[in-house]
Amino acid sequence: MSNSTATRPGMKPRPLSPHLSIYKPIPTMMMSIVHRITGGALYFGMLLVAWWLVAASTSEDAFGLAQGVMGSWIGILVLIGFTWALWHHLLGGMRHLLWDTGYAMDKHTATTLAWATLAGSLALTLLTWIAVFVVGA
């Protein structure tokens, strides 16, 4: 902290821009925050992918353990969260790619897209898990 240009000793404190807490939450802002949170969650979620793959390459017992843990109710809950985070980050990322081309930047379109990201991610998560139970049944 003390090395930041805003607080370095001997320097006149530099003005800081106001932080999140003073703004009224709006959909685009919330989806931006959720995009980062889901990205962070997926980062650690890759540990589950690694565990699953390493278990599959090790032995039937190791694979059974991984499948058992991930198939327990808490495992399924985590996997549902993982699925939602992936869909949300995927849709949010596509929204960012669209913005990068300069389209859909106006206020109302951006807000609609923010809601669409949320609704789309929830719908796709639901569909994914319906597919899981249909395939698994």
Place this chain on the structure above:
Amino acid sequence: MADMQTPLRRVRGLGSARGGTAHFWRVRVTSVALVPLSLFAIWLVLATFGSGYLETRAMLAHPVVAILLGLFVVITLDHMRSGMEEIIADYIHGEGLKLVLLMLNLFFVLVVGGACLFALLKIAFGG
């Protein structure tokens, strides 16, 4: 002495983050690749859900599956590394801690990537 650099040369790669647009661009390129690869990964998990050990291994051993899943893992980890670098740069202000976390970020990505790729190759080569 007069500065012989062109304005472009001064700007290129020397923004406030010292990295110019390379980081931004890398996140974009990996995210484009990850759209189809993530859809493939989701499909694969669905297709193997509830299958046993031998069935799952047989599926993972298929060259197309192994190659696409390998690409998914490598590109995901590159994308993750960039994303976490951004998060660290945004929230960690102490230079020492920032350095440590950036290192840990790289180690994490290399270990997870190494483990996934070793496992994939071992299964694919029939081990």
